[in-house]
Amino acid sequence: MINTHPYIPNASSVTKEMLRVVGVRGLDDLFVDIPSFPFEIDELLPEPIGESGVKRIVEETLSKNKVYGTKCFAGGGPWFHFIPSAVRHIISRGEFLTSYTPYQAEVSQGILQAFFEFQSLICELYDMEVANASMYDLSTAVAESALLCARVTGRKKIIIPACLPWERKSVIANYTEPQGVLIEEAPYSKENGGVDLERLKEVIDDDVAGVYVENPSFLGMIDNGVKGIVEISHDSGALAVVGCDPLSLGVLKPPGELGADVAVGNGQPLGIAPAMGGNTLGIMACREDPGIVRQMPGRIVGMTKTADGRRRGYVLALSTREQHIRREKATSNICTNQALLAVAATIYLSMMGRTGLASISRKIIANTEYAKDRMRMDELIEPIFQGINFRDFAMTIKGADDVDGKIREKGMVGGRNLSEDFPEMKDGRLFAVTEVHTKKEIDELTSSIHEALGGA
């Protein structure tokens, strides 16, 4: 039995005195009310391992990973975007890292202001008035938006683009199905991959609470039809939920300008590392419509004043929407969210600023279009859709499975296999290039694909 540990200060000479105050003889006496079921925990050593040993063990395990980093060109997210060093340094500061949800506003102004700035930056980016201080990820943001639409309109059907990955559809269904909210898919145009407006008009009816559309789409297509989709939705009394990549918004029209009622996004590109898909940040914002705002899920920080009216301050606002007050009638069950990553995004957006963000958007589009052009190979490699891409682009590659392997031999990871999500896209691969890729790196990718196909 051990009696000291670096993380447990009172396991020391003070234990005895404290036991005396409590009036028991040993720690075990504090657990006499627990029924005893003997058990063993085989997967752990009985004794603690010291810091140096734990480091070695975990590093040994992790060393079985191969790090491709920016040599991984798989599309569909997460992505390898540039992360300013200052982001990590700031979010590692103990005052942010080791803080809890700021229930005591007076000693938590720092992170409250950071959240307020996050909300504000998201609002500017998406052209909305209200944003929450994070959802788990894009999928749950879409799912919660669907529920919001249903609550606001009292209707029970949501239209989503057919062109979403299976995971996202599955998450949405897990949130909507228990509420009796039905999901219908809007077919995509075989030509440009966007939602087919005509067919949308056919599908939509009085039961539709909301229409969800992404721009750029999951397959990276910039969709000129979003405004039309929003109009069709509004015409039939549904809300429009628009999903946008935040980095695309340095150049593309924001959801607000397109008429969206709710905007969602995947915040990972904003200064957050891919980490096996484990660092997610769901963005959710809406118009300043009291009916919608009241139905928002998640934490929202508001600006206020000190009781004496003299100074500005920040507090958690509108908590009557939330589970800790409203319980089963809450707008959502979300409690712990992705706060620190929202702070990372805040630092990222502050540092990028107006010109930085616009440059990054432009750079990504240039790199993507360049990569797509370079990758083409008559009869062997073709874009699946016609149009302009942002970061992600879908290609049909003859004998794609073989090509995947050959690229891997060159130390790269090729495109995401689309045939799993979209059987009609046999040999389809979704690639992504970002602003971190040099021309040379893009050329290396494309030439190794060409080589694999026996080309130049």
Added chain:
Amino acid sequence: MINTHPYIPNASSVTKEMLRVVGVRGLDDLFVDIPSFPFEIDELLPEPIGESGVKRIVEETLSKNKVYGTKCFAGGGPWFHFIPSAVRHIISRGEFLTSYTPYQAEVSQGILQAFFEFQSLICELYDMEVANASMYDLSTAVAESALLCARVTGRKKIIIPACLPWERKSVIANYTEPQGVLIEEAPYSKENGGVDLERLKEVIDDDVAGVYVENPSFLGMIDNGVKGIVEISHDSGALAVVGCDPLSLGVLKPPGELGADVAVGNGQPLGIAPAMGGNTLGIMACREDPGIVRQMPGRIVGMTKTADGRRRGYVLALSTREQHIRREKATSNICTNQALLAVAATIYLSMMGRTGLASISRKIIANTEYAKDRMRMDELIEPIFQGINFRDFAMTIKGADDVDGKIREKGMVGGRNLSEDFPEMKDGRLFAVTEVHTKKEIDELTSSIHEALGGA
């Protein structure tokens, strides 16, 4: 010509207004008093490179390094000791990292207290009363101690062990020679590598200002004779300067107890990474003898009170010793020192604490003795000296050059070549093992050496 940069905020819309206040038209007008010699800087690009590009370029260069880390067993320092993760996190905090020498004490209590704690921890460890807040490295600490001895005694000769690496001797000479202080070497015993007491007695005379001895010695030998050396020194009116590895002091008698007047050390083992030998920390401490204290070089922090006497505080003390006041009569020219690494050592020692430091010392001795025993091979591999070693140990290995290469093929770095410093130690190699090495890793080292020599 660029007109903006992330590190230069006023290169922006405010430049113009400021130029107007100054009354010039452009930045170049501020330099009209400089004679113009046209030049080019070919080694830099004209334009700045963005963060992402700099990262890639530097990482590409650094990737040409092979990281052996703890698979490097070269002795003589620096060493791969365990570094608690918290050390880096704390010294990376902007308030420490980006601060200057604490001239304004009232806003700098944090680092002043940390320096005071550094001094205090060093004093406890070395059994001294006064320590400064760091020297550049061990060599300069020894050199400055030699000068101190000369100033205190008014004498002009310093005895150092013959058994020091050439670099250290060279540094000492560079500091002492201009002052007319002569260095003499005390021969070492061929048996145990320690300073030969009898021969020391022969060398020492009335001109000797100080005697320097190391324990453990440069070759890792624990020297039972230190107390005797100190006595011999004192008997002839010289000061005794004792150099000790700080980690050995968890178990070994400290300089103070051995009678030293001045203690020095290499602080790198205290939570500081080897970094190509570029992260050095010189330790220097002394007895509470006003004559000696007044001759100490470097910054020293003192505890004081607020002017109103109510609270404790810390300030730079005894600055009349220093160059900024005393100029050419100063005790040293040192200004910028190794402050942040002293803070690292402070955190390290705090975290290790009484029991941790003792355990680490014991562990290192056990690992060293084990490694030495395992490495022996009749007629082929023998320790150069008899005795107990701390971390470093010198072995004669038949055909050492070949063995070095073979070890390297196994992904390890073998011992430091001693024949360069000590021609008499042909085929001599100085190894080091620390507390981070597992039995298995030590066994791997020894068996690959044995293998190289055709043994089991």
Added chain:
Amino acid sequence: MYRQALFEEPLIFELGKAGRVGILLNDENQVPIEQYEGAISKSMRREKLNLPEVSQVEVTRHFTKLSQMNWGVDLGPYPLGSCTMKYNPRLNEDLATREQVEQMHPRQSVESSQGSLELMFRLERALSSITGMDEFTLQPAAGAQGELTGCLIIRKYHRKRGDHRDEIIIPDSAHGTNPASAAMAGFKVVVVRTSEDGYIDLDMLKCAVSNKTAGLMMTNPNTLGIFENKACEIAEVVHRAGGLMYYDGANLQGIVGRARPGDLGFDIAHINLHKTFSTPHGGGGPGAGPVGVKEGLSGFLPVPMVEQKEGKYEFNWDRPDSIGKIREDYGSFPILVRAYAYLLSMGVEGLKLSSGIAVLNTNYFARKVSGIRGFSVPFGNAIRKHEVVISAADIMRETGVSAYDISKALLDKGLHAPTIYFPLIVKEALMFEFTDAELKENIDLYVEALEDISQRAYTDPSGVKAQPKNTSVGRLDEVRASHPRTMRLSYRMHSH
């Protein structure tokens, strides 16, 4: 004396000047951007973007200053009950931010991700073993999402049996996420009362169960910090009625290493890795809420699951009964790395020590605080586990000083307040949880502080109500922030 740092720091939008940049994107060997400038049609081009224009210097300073105006465990006690604010070891941060973690892509081959898979596999096994469950999914993003996952499993379990049960029973002391999650999974919530001695009212429970009962959600120790010693009986009642038992692991700290939900009759359990397993809260997240189930329910877990075959690890997607996905990809991987490192650092003995000292800290505090005028420890004398709920109802009645006021007065002493007004069943509740990471010295400071506040409440209540003074701002107008007329939820709403 304590004083929090104060900088009157403007919003990032109020900093900066035209033309300043925080980052340069210049690089060598670039695709020429100009060539693609026309690619986006005018109708899709954005015209204005109102982001700040700030230099990197300003950004770094801004957030450094903000951070100093924020409390964290790194500064002192953070005894929020039900939140288990432990020490967050920096080793775990270093490991979780290694390249082999951060630079991994979920679409790499499993061959090239064996390290990640092995770590997830080992963590999954360890969690199963610690909780007495048979299999865990690591996917849920937090405790609440774990609850939803669990409820969806309960739903699917019954559906699959053709049994359309639609009620979940939840004690009145439960955390708000429990009813909220149950409702999101389509269930009606049936509340059972806590009896006067602090346990679930077993009689009421017996009345509440029926053939509509899909399951019961509870945490044990409950939110009063009391171990429900009739846990097995409760499980029997629910099971007999055909329901499943869901364990909210938010309070696992109280028993970890000493009792296992799986042995106590629970079928499903989530664990908040950001509580008992010491991963940082980061101001509210990210966390992770793995969900474990007993064997019969394994098939319902989200896909994919990590499995081991002949020394290799792989993802198994082929689980036909699975509820599918609850989140894209595999879970909060960097959080999982931290939790795994923590478990190695503790070992079984360490976990036991952790719950032991956490419980000792609570009872030491409870003992000391119960003698202070105006404070009481409601719901009987049972030994508390990791947390204890104090009532300030007497002080409130006698002096007008509320739990809210007391929390603010604590802040002034450099002591973060406990959770207040939760659980709802305690009036003027102050819910303290010191965790295993807190020092006796600091617990004593709380006792002294509460003594002092109590005394001042009885002598100078308005003085207490005027606190805090030493925090970076004084008491804030919380109503203003949510009132439709004064509500400012973004800079845009503020500046319009």
Added chain:
Amino acid sequence: MYRQALFEEPLIFELGKAGRVGILLNDENQVPIEQYEGAISKSMRREKLNLPEVSQVEVTRHFTKLSQMNWGVDLGPYPLGSCTMKYNPRLNEDLATREQVEQMHPRQSVESSQGSLELMFRLERALSSITGMDEFTLQPAAGAQGELTGCLIIRKYHRKRGDHRDEIIIPDSAHGTNPASAAMAGFKVVVVRTSEDGYIDLDMLKCAVSNKTAGLMMTNPNTLGIFENKACEIAEVVHRAGGLMYYDGANLQGIVGRARPGDLGFDIAHINLHKTFSTPHGGGGPGAGPVGVKEGLSGFLPVPMVEQKEGKYEFNWDRPDSIGKIREDYGSFPILVRAYAYLLSMGVEGLKLSSGIAVLNTNYFARKVSGIRGFSVPFGNAIRKHEVVISAADIMRETGVSAYDISKALLDKGLHAPTIYFPLIVKEALMFEFTDAELKENIDLYVEALEDISQRAYTDPSGVKAQPKNTSVGRLDEVRASHPRTMRLSYRMHSH
């Protein structure tokens, strides 16, 4: 409003309890320690070790709290003249702490250290090119050690020629390290005066040089911030007398990218990488003070030097005239990495912009401040470069408020004070250097603050003298700390 954080934080020795540990050393697969317990003879064994016994939680909190009671560039302006407190880019921190930097051992083979060598080689070339020198050593630990290195080179140069010159000429405005370094290298120091217009008194210099003159050390811009426009003439005087010209690069910021010491007649120069090249000061170090020389002096540089041969980098130890070593190993490698990254981030244009804006900031400030009652800008109207020295002699005379008092009053506004009482030739000196990293907004705050302080000095001098109030402690008794009777230089001295 500004208020620095305040925690009444005891010394680490006053924290902790018996039995607490900050680190565990337990590990798998260890050599059995017990077996070697007897190895050390009793006479060499230490008996007691009075180190703290603190948990990791306490250590982390202790130093986090201390850090909040410390000023840094990350919090705001740090206009210490002669210290060039720039922004410290975090990218450079990340690069300097990579494994390929920290985990390198100097005794690895050069083949396995090509990355380090290449980086040193490139940095060496860049520094040579920026300063107009021919070759640089990267070895010196700081500026002062660079000076010593330079002086040793001067010494050896003359010795080698059989010329035992023993005087170094230094202006009275010089930094203390210059005379101290010269003295350490065995030279007598001959001081030349600064004339009223702020330049070296050329006539006096001409009288001072002789056949004993080993060299002259100066910084340019000088410590008044004025560019010595007769630099070339000075060099000629010294050279003609047979002396060498040493450039103290501490003020390179004032001309970087626009003029090169090598072109101005200097033979030897050091650069403080922790000033002009933005590496952090870390509370006083570590820094780096590379020394460059003109071709004829290359042979004297410390060994080893990095050289390139057929695309490979190697160390050259074979330089028979070398002064040997000034420090073990090759220099502050992690600092070198930072400086190199900084240079890439700037490019030539960036360096030029940096000196341009730094000088603009100074002159903007000088212009504004010169109108404030009681402050003057002594030594003529020459355009200042990177720094300016203000005199508060008038205020002192008229109100008794000193430069010291003014510095403390600035602290109260959240503005770090400038360097005070240096250079020695200015009475009540306040030496401001804003660097290229400071914002106009903050410079304006200084102007306002000095206006306010001036006004208060003339109306309420004792009020000013009672400052600061908003810092974590009030004014400290500096005399007490150095007085033999009250001096406490360690916990041991304090507690005895």
